[in-house]
Amino acid sequence: MTPVYDRVALIGLGLIAGSMAHAMRANGLAGEIVGTARSAETRDIARDIGLVDRVTDTAAEAVVGADLVVLAVPVGAMAAVAEDIAPHLAPGATVTDVGSVKRDVIAQVGPLLPDGVHFVPGHPLAGTEHSGPRSGFATLFRNRYTLLTPPEGSDPAAVARLRALWEGMGALVEEMDPDHHDLVLAVTSHTPHLIAYTMVGVADDLRRVTDSEVIKYSAAGFRDFTRIAASDPTMWRDVFLTNRDATLEILGRFTEELFALQRAIRTGDGDLLHDYFTRTRAIRRGILEAGQDTDAPNFGRGDGGGKAG
Numbered sequence: 520m521t522p523v524y525d526r527v528a529l530i531g532l533g534l535i536a537g538s539m540a541h542a543m544r545a546n547g548l549a550g551e552i553v554g555t556a557r558s559a560e561t562r563d564i565a566r567d568i569g570l571v572d573r574v575t576d577t578a579a580e581a582v583v584g585a586d587l588v589v590l591a592v593p594v595g596a597m598a599a600v601a602e603d604i605a606p607h608l609a610p611g612a613t614v615t616d617v618g619s620v621k622r623d624v625i626a627q628v629g630p631l632l633p634d635g636v637h638f639v640p641g642h643p644l645a646g647t648e649h650s651g652p653r654s655g656f657a658t659l660f661r662n663r664y665t666l667l668t669p670p671e672g673s674d675p676a677a678v679a680r681l682r683a684l685w686e687g688m689g690a691l692v693e694e695m696d697p698d699h700h701d702l703v704l705a706v707t708s709h710t711p712h713l714i715a716y717t718m719v720g721v722a723d724d725l726r727r728v729t730d731s732e733v734i735k736y737s738a739a740g741f742r743d744f745t746r747i748a749a750s751d752p753t754m755w756r757d758v759f760l761t762n763r764d765a766t767l768e769i770l771g772r773f774t775e776e777l778f779a780l781q782r783a784i785r786t787g788d789g790d791l792l793h794d795y796f797t798r799t800r801a802i803r804r805g806i807l808e809a810g811q812d813t814d815a816p817n818f819g820r821g822d823g824g825g826k827a828g
C-alpha cells in the first residue's frame with residue numbers, strides 16, 4: 520500500500536499510539552514513524568522493542584518534518600503537549616488526537632496550533648484495560664468505529680487523508696459533532712466505567728463478602744461487568760473532569776432508573792422488573808447484531824477488542 524503520510528509523529532507511546540504504530544506498519548501506511556513519551560522508561564522500552572522507527576527524547580523533536588502528529592496522551596495532558604510542539608510543527612501538517620473527550624480537547628488544543636496547520640480531532644472506539652508501550656497490537660481498531668470531529672471550516676482534503684489512515688488500519692470511520700460525541704460516549708462508555716468502578720468499590724467495602732469469594736464466584740457477573748474497572752486511573756480521571764456535563768446528565772438519568780428498580784424490588788413489583796429486563800435484553804441483542812460486540816462470556820474483550828474509552 521502507498522503510505523498515507525510520509526512521517527507520522529506519535530506523542531505518547533501507550534496502548535493507542537502503540538496499536539497505531541503496529542497497525543500502520545502492518546499495512547504500510549506511514550513512511551516513517553517517530554515516537555516519544557514523557558518518561559525515559561517508556562522511551563527505553565519503545566526503543567528496546569522497536570515499537571517505532573525512531574524514538575526522540577522530546578515531543579518538539581518528534582514533530583519536526585512530520586506530516587501527521589498524533590496526540591495520544593491523557594486528555595488532561597493534551598494542552599501542555601500542544602503548547603510544546605506548536606512552534607515546531609511543519610506548515611501544512613495535520614494534528615490529530617485520540618482523546619476520549621472531544622469538546623474540551625478542541626477548546627484547549629485548537630487555539631494553540633499555528634495557522635496553516637490542520638487540526639482534525641479523532642477518537643478510536645477501541646481499547647483494553649491495559650496500558651503502556653507493550654500493550655498495543657495491530658488489530659485493535661479492526662471493525663471498530665473511529666469518530667472524527669473536525670471543527671467547522673476544516674480542510675476536506677486533510678480530513679479525507681486522516682480518514683484514509685484509519686480505514687487503512689481497519690477502522691470504520693464516521694464524522695460527528697464534538698458535543699454529540701461527548702454525549703454518546705457518556706452513555707456508551709464513560710458512565711458504564713463509573714458504575715463499574717463503583718461496583719468494585721462496593722464489593723471491597725462489603726466486608727461480609729470476602730475478597731476470595733468475590734474472585735472465586737465472579738463468573739456470576741462481577742468479573743465481566745467490572746473488568747473495565749482495571750483501566751488506567753489517570754485516563755479516567757481526565758475523562759470525567761473534561762466530560763463533566765454529559766456524564767452528570769447521564770448519571771442523573773441512571774440514578775432515577777436505579778431508584779425505580781430499587782422501589783420495584785422493595786414493593787415486589789415483578790411485572791415492572793420483568794418488563795424492564797425484557798426491554799434491556801432486546802437492546803443488548805441489538806448491540807450484538809450491530810457487530811460491535813461478541814457473544815463470548817467476556818463480552819468480546821478477551822483479545823482486547825471490545826472496550827472503548
Ligand code: NAP
Binds near residue numbers: 596
Ligand atoms: P496509556 O497506555 O496510559 O499511554 C499514555 C501515554 O501518554 C504514555 O506514553 C504516557 O507516557 C503519556 N503521558 C501520560 N501523561 C502525560 C503527560 N502529563 N504529559 C505527556 N505525556 C503523558 O494511554 P492510552 O490508553 O494509549 O490512552 C491515550 C489516549 O487515548 C487518552 O487520551 C485516552 O483518553 C484515549 N483513548 C484510550 C482508550 C483506551 O481504552 N485505553 C480508547 C480510546 C481512546 P509515560 O508512559 O512516559 O508515562
